[in-house]
Every structure is written in C-alpha cells, then in structure tokens.
Amino acid sequence: MILGCMVATAAPKYEIRAVWLTTIKGLDWPRVKADCEHGRKAQQAELCDMLDRLQKDGINTVYLQTRTRGTVLYPSDIEPWDVALTGKYDRHPGYDPLAFAIQECHRRGMECHAWIVTLPACKIPDARALGRRSLVHTHPGLLYRHNGSYYLDPALTGTDDYLAGICREIAGRYDIDGIHFDYIRYPEKSPRNREQWRRDNITRIVRRLYSEIKQVKPWVRVSCSPVGKYRDVSRYSARGWNAYNAVYQDAVLWLKEGIMDMISPMMYFKGNHFFPFAADWKERSHGKVVAPGLGIYFLDPAEKDWDLAEVTRELQFIRQMDMGGAAYFRARFLLDNVKGLETWVRDHYYTSQALLPPLKNDREYACEAHRTPRYVLYASERYPVDTSDPENIVRVFWDKVEYDRLAPRLFGLYLAVTRLDDFGNESEPEDIR
DSSP states (O other): OOOGGGOOSOOOSBOEEEEEEOOGGGSSSOOSOOSSHHHHHHHHHHHHHHHHHHHHTTOOEEEEEEEOSSOBSSOOSSSOBOHHHHSSTTOOOSSOHHHHHHHHHHHTTOEEEEEEEOSEEEEGGGHHHHOTTSHHHHOGGGEEEETTEEEEOTTOHHHHHHHHHHHHHHHHHSOOSEEEEEOOSOOTTOOOOOHHHHHHHHHHHHHHHHHHHHHHOTTSEEEEEOBSOOSOOSSOOOTTOOHHHHSOOOHHHHHHHTSOSEEOOEEOOOGGGTHHHHHHHHHTSTTSEEOOEEOGGGGSTTTTOOOHHHHHHHHHHHHHTTOOEEEESOHHHHHTTGGGHHHHIIIIIOOSOOBOOOOOOOSOOOOOOOOOOEEEEEEESSSSOOTTOGGGEEEEESOHHHHHHHGGGGTTSEEEEEEEOTTSOBOOOEEOO
C-alpha cells in the first residue's frame, strides 16, 4: 500500500531526524568483534555501511549509545570499555570508537550525540566481570540494589559529581554535537513515598549535568528520553505509567527552566496512547523541541506486528503539530526496512534534506572555544539560489574536502553556501557559481 499521498505537510527546512543506535549487546552495532586487526576494520566498515544508509534515508542525528551500564565506548579515565566491542570487558578495541563515529557522522553531514544510560550501573551478576574499574569497586557507596541491578543513588550528591565527570570527559575530549541522557530517573516499581523529594533529586542531577556540559562547550545540545507520557491528560489515563508519577521525571520543568534543550519522549505507543500524549508534550514544551521517540521495533512480527500505517500516521501527526522532529528506536529496524518503513521514509516523508533547529543560547558561559566550522551547500537550476527552500539543500559539511568532492557533481547548477555558527544560526548565502 502506498501511503505517501497521506502526508499533508511538506518536509520543513529545520527538523530533528534521529535514530537511537544501540550498542549494548551489539543490538544495532557492533555485530563484529574488534578482537584483532581484521575485526577492527570490519567493525569500522560495518558502522560506515550503516551511516551510509541512514544518510540516504534523510537521518541527520545519531544518538550513539556511548555509555551503556557502567561501561563506555571510548578510552575513559573513569569507566571500563564495554564488552560489545571486543567480547571482553575493559579490553581496548585498537581504536577510539566514539572519535571514529563522530568523524564518520560529520563526513556524511550528520550530527553525533553521545547517548548516556545515566543511573543504571550494572546487573549484579555482571559486576565481577566488569573488573576493578567498575563502579562496584570504585564508588560502592554511591550504589544501591534494585531488582537484580545496581543503580547510582539519585539522593546522593556524589552521584552528581560522578556523572558530571563523565560528561566533562566526553564534552571536553570530543567534537560531540550533543549529549543525550537515557534512564535519568528512578527505576520502575520503586517504593512510592517521598514523591516530590525524588523528583527534586532527579532535577538536581539534570541541572548539574546541563551546567557542566555548557561550561565546557555551550553549543553541545543536551537532550533526554523521558518516559513517553508526562502525566494523565483530561480524557485519557496513562494507566499508572507516566514520567511524573511513576519514575519521578519532571521533564516539563526541565524544559521550562531551560536545563534541557530538547527531549525525545519514549512514545512507544499507538492510537489514543500516542496522539493525546504527544499533543500534551507539545503544549507543555515551553518553546523547546519535542522530537517523539517512535517504537518502530513494534513493526517486527516477532514483537507486536504493527501495521506500517501506525507509524506513518504518527509521523504525519508530529509534522502537522510542528513538534520539531522524531527519533526512531532502533536503528536496526529502520535499516532492515521492516514493513517497508525505510522505503516510505526515504521516498515519501524525508523528501529533502533538513537542518537541526538552531540551539537557543539562553545563558552566557565563559567559553573561548568554538565549534568546528560547518557549512551548508545549496544547489538550484535558478539564480539566485533560494536558501529558504529545503529542496535546494545538498549537504551540511564539516570539511572542505567533502565540499571539493561534491561540487563537481553539481556541474550546470547554481551553487550557494552558508555558514552555521556554534549554535546553528545560518549566515547570509554566498554565491559560488
């Protein structure tokens, strides 16, 4: 069934088009272990192949799972290497996967955001395998047990300090475009007492981490993935599962206070469990981008076997509501073209390139550094090139080499280029030919 005719609004110039690229257990990547030189090259090639496809699909943002549960995908002074890279905990894969992913995303005109699983530390049976650099050994006083896992305790300010160290390490060492927090909440089925105290604890952590990141690089886009329903709405109940009451996330307060630049609520629902709650997020967004996370894995016959129309209707609604974009969980289900979703997105929904919405610089931070320069290349048969039309966007590029490679392919067209400042604001166009 061709559903492209159902799209009521044209693709906008500014839109978040994100995927969660899951690394825990190699669910999306890596499938190949970097346990030798051949494995390392194959692992890198595997990621490049995925990014090539995502670029063609119109994706402009990759949430790369950089910290799983107390382990990381880069050479850290704080935590051990993740097992997914080599098959063993705390074993160096022979390269820096985070630096490599950032480089390859930028080469394709995409942003790379470090996805941080925030408060879970590890499953209790895995603690021994993680080794002496694990939280269980380095900071046991910050942990508590719940349902077979260790968690960092949100009530302790030492948790703020510990997570701030990880954020400073990533933001300070890497040309990262964003940091995306997952599971920045109390675990499910926590004892229901002292509710506001618990919400205040989580907000305190969010406030601290936002400040730490912005002091290092104020242009790093800070986002998170709260539980998909904020609270009950007037006509529909969240059935006991919402961000505010069940896991003590006051994400609307974070948007209002300006300690979160953007959110991607985990809206892995359909029908009346999706649309009223998506509209509620939009109404409570305080001018920030809400890019709902879509549970595209439910299209899989092995999951809930949703019809493709469930997801396409949600995408149309998001755009009609001017929510600012969407995120897909997970990358593999898009790339596997489950129920034809990849084909539909590429051919009918993302019909032109899109830039990320400019980041509001609400506060002044003492930072003399600047982001790596970024440029937007436009091409058109008409002169002057209309840079307000997303159909004319060819690519965002970080490297002049990439421009030199692209320009000859556009022979016979008029070209223009703009520069994006640190926060994504676009300069006036300059004619190239």
